Amino acid sequence: MNQDENIVWHSQTVTRAQKQLHKGHKPVLLWYTGLSGSGKSTIANAVESKLFELGCHTYLLDGDNVRMGLNKGLTFSDEDRVENIRRISEVAKLFVDAGLMVSTAFISPFKADRAQARTIMANGEFVEVFIDTPLEVCESRDPKGLYKKARAGEIPNFTGISSAFDIPESPELHIKTAEQTIEQSVEQIIGYLSQAGIIKI
Numbered sequence: 001m002n003q004d005e006n007i008v009w010h011s012q013t014v015t016r017a018q019k020q021l022h023k024g025h026k027p028v029l030l031w032y033t034g035l036s037g038s039g040k041s042t043i044a045n046a047v048e049s050k051l052f053e054l055g056c057h058t059y060l061l062d063g064d065n066v067r068m069g070l071n072k073g074l075t076f077s078d079e080d081r082v083e084n085i086r087r088i089s090e091v092a093k094l095f096v097d098a099g100l101m102v103s104t105a106f107i108s109p110f111k112a113d114r115a116q117a118r119t120i121m122a123n124g125e126f127v128e129v130f131i132d133t134p135l136e137v138c139e140s141r142d143p144k145g146l147y148k149k150a151r152a153g154e155i156p157n158f159t160g161i162s163s164a165f166d167i168p169e170s171p172e173l174h175i176k177t178a179e180q181t182i183e184q185s186v187e188q189i190i191g192y193l194s195q196a197g198i199i200k201i
């Protein structure tokens with residue numbers, strides 16, 4: 001017997017619209033994607049700080065931290081990366097339902113998983129932010145020394161070296177960190193949110 005047949009969706013008394021009114025901004029999911037060392041975490045933190053200053057209610061789900069808790073035990077096999085992203089997108093959706101401006105900073109290398117995350121969100125609430133940094137730049141930054149280890153064969157399935165990264169085809173935001181400063185990237189993202197009517201500045 002399929003157990004899902006006995007599970008029924010519960011409607012809630014306090015509506016999404018009521019929660020949104022409390023916040024003074026629209027809920028959104030900023031989905032950062034890019035190679036390790038591309039700048040996802042740096043830019044997501046800087047944007048969150050700016051949004052916080054503006055009085056927005058924010059939450060940031062960041063790579064390594066989530067893998068230490070909710071997704072502890074998941075590896076970097078293709079199968080586990082799919083499950084990693086599925087759980088993250090479901091958790092992000094709950095925070096968005098609560099009216100928050102949520103940011104996720106994960107490599108999220110597979111196009112199909114990013115597309116799936118988009119489908120569970122309402123129209124306009126999924127903003128894909130491609131942190132586009134060439135592999136050689138990420139490798140020269142190597143903030144955690146992981147590329148060095150991956151090149152030495154000490155880390156298997158390393159994104160960009162021995163595991164795939166599907167280039168986003170039509171992200172809402174395309175951030176080229178080798179050509180612009182962190183501050184310029186923050187301005188680009190905040191500018192988009194303002195123009196899209198998600199925040200008022």
Ligand SMILES: Nc1ncnc2c1ncn2[C@@H]1O[C@H](COP(=O)(O)OS(=O)(=O)O)[C@@H](OP(=O)(O)O)[C@H]1O
Binds near residue numbers: 036085108
């Ligand atoms: N094999 C391999 N490939 C890529 N990255 C690796 C790997 N092993 C460990 N790390 C570290 O884990 C961080 C990426 O985790 P994510 O959860 O974002 O990856 S994924 O979305 O499931 O692909 C990534 O963090 P960021 O550098 O912040 O991207 C790395 O620090």
Ligand SMILES: Nc1ncnc2c1ncn2[C@@H]1O[C@H](COP(=O)(O)OP(=O)(O)O)[C@@H](O)[C@H]1O
Binds near residue numbers: 036038039043105185
């Ligand atoms: N223009 C830039 N934009 C973003 N990060 C930059 C830039 N120039 C240098 N960096 C550095 O690159 C590194 C990116 O690391 P991180 O944010 O952890 O990347 P990721 O989360 O994608 O792994 C940081 O040390 C950051 O200071």
